[in-house]
Amino acid sequence: MYLLLTIQLIAFGTFNAFGSPVRKKSVDYVIHLGDYIYEYANGQYGWGNDYSPPRVPQPNKILTTLYDYRTRIGQYRSDVDLYENHQMYAWIPVWDDHVRLSQYVAFVE
Numbered sequence: 001m002y003l004l005l006t007i008q009l010i011a012f013g014t015f016n017a018f019g020s021p022v023r024k025k026s027v028d029y030v031i032h033l034g035d036y037i038y039e040y041a042n043g044q045y046g047w048g049n050d051y052s053p054p055r056v057p058q059p060n061k062i063l064t065t066l067y068d069y070r071t072r073i074g075q076y077r078s079d080v081d082l083y084e085n086h087q088m089y090a091w092i093p094v095w096d097d098h099v100r101l102s103q104y105v106a107f108v109e
Contacts, residue, residue, distance in 0.1 A: 001027050001028055002028060002030065002031055005017065005032045006032065007035040008035065008036065008082075010075060011040075011042055012046045012055075013051050014079065014081065015076075015079045016081055018081040018084070019081030022081070022084045022089075028089070029091070029092060030091045031091075032092070032093045033094045033096060037069070037076055039069075039072075040057065040062060041057065041062055042056045042057050044062070057072060059071055059072070
């Protein structure tokens with residue numbers, strides 16, 4: 001049995017979908033179809049202030065540097081459910097590069 005996941009954005013709330021299989025021990029591995037993190041600042045796509053405690057993406061700006069991306073990944077992985085899921089299951093990530101595809105389509109048009 002596997003868990004199929006896609007699109008997680010910290011500004012939309014907690015990652016409880018990752019915790020349920022951990023508590024139930026109901027899967028053997030995780031397939032993640034992409035969009036593990038987003039490069040947006042708070043309010044550009046989702047509003048983290050609506051949650052208690054707030055889930056404002058860090059750093060709160062569009063990510064541009066390696067340090068920015070590492071900081072955001074660290075914030076995501078501080079979520080207990082996501083952390084425990086990574087600890088318990090093997091993950092099979094799938095490359096998702098729709099941004100590059102969109103840029104290519106715009107270029108050829």
